[in-house]
Amino acid sequence: MNNSEPIELKKTKGREKILLVLKKSQYPMTCDDIYKEVSRSGVNLSTVYRALNAFEKNGLVKKEIGEDKKNVFSLVTEDDHHVLVCIKCHRRIELPGCPYHDANAKISKATGYQILDHNTEIYGICPECQKKNK
Amino acid sequence: MNNSEPIELKKTKGREKILLVLKKSQYPMTCDDIYKEVSRSGVNLSTVYRALNAFEKNGLVKKEIGEDKKNVFSLVTEDDHHVLVCIKCHRRIELPGCPYHDANAKISKATGYQILDHNTEIYGICPECQKKNK
DNA sequence: ATGCAATTGCAAATCATTTGCATTAAGAAT
């Protein structure tokens, strides 16, 4: 409820474990997902929540709302690209550049809207999954 | 947790009031927003929740996740178009057709993905709000 | 080593949403 500038982050065992889990994961994770991995190291669920929120505030991770309405976190790597998501295998590939740049320019001209952002996930079925079933 | 086909809906005073409120609103509303309007008519909050979920199951209203993570509901009018949302005044205008059709075709060809869907909300500032503040 | 601020664990609080249950009301069949 307070988006001020980053606060110094202390390095602790728990936080390093949390980051490691996130680093090894290909996909965004909920706090509970992460907790399942780190709890046996004695890390508390509150700590997971607090750590991830702290990471997010510092731009280390990205927080998004998952489909089941839980927050999902993922490491911020470089600049985010547009992503192509396979609805079968959940593989994600990144698209270089913005495929909608031209289209948005057109929309802006037609409507007078100053366009600031747009959603960037495109859902489909990847070539492998197209072969597999049916 | 069960997306079966629509069940018969009974017409009641409460539901009519709820629909009326939604009809008069330009913007999506949370259950609580709606409840504030209908509670003086003796409609219970649970009723609002249940009615809206029933409406959604019947395709009467659309349920989305608002920015504060609460569900917001809006009447389904015609077929949904792509929508341009002003982040200042929250005005929404609909775009005829799909502005990304061509771009998606290109992506599909380049990646082999069969593209099924994509996000459709574009965020920006409308001409009026651009004039207003700075 | 010392001290202050950040971090943690734990339990309890929050808040939106759902649900169990007994009661009421809608609407079809009689």
Place this chain on the structure above:
DNA sequence: ATTCTTAATGCAAATGATTTGCAATTGCAT
């Protein structure tokens, strides 16, 4: 109009993700 079946309602309590208060611990700069 009366009866009957089933959905809809009100109320309170349950749920589930997330946050928070507080006391104890730890990181780290001095």
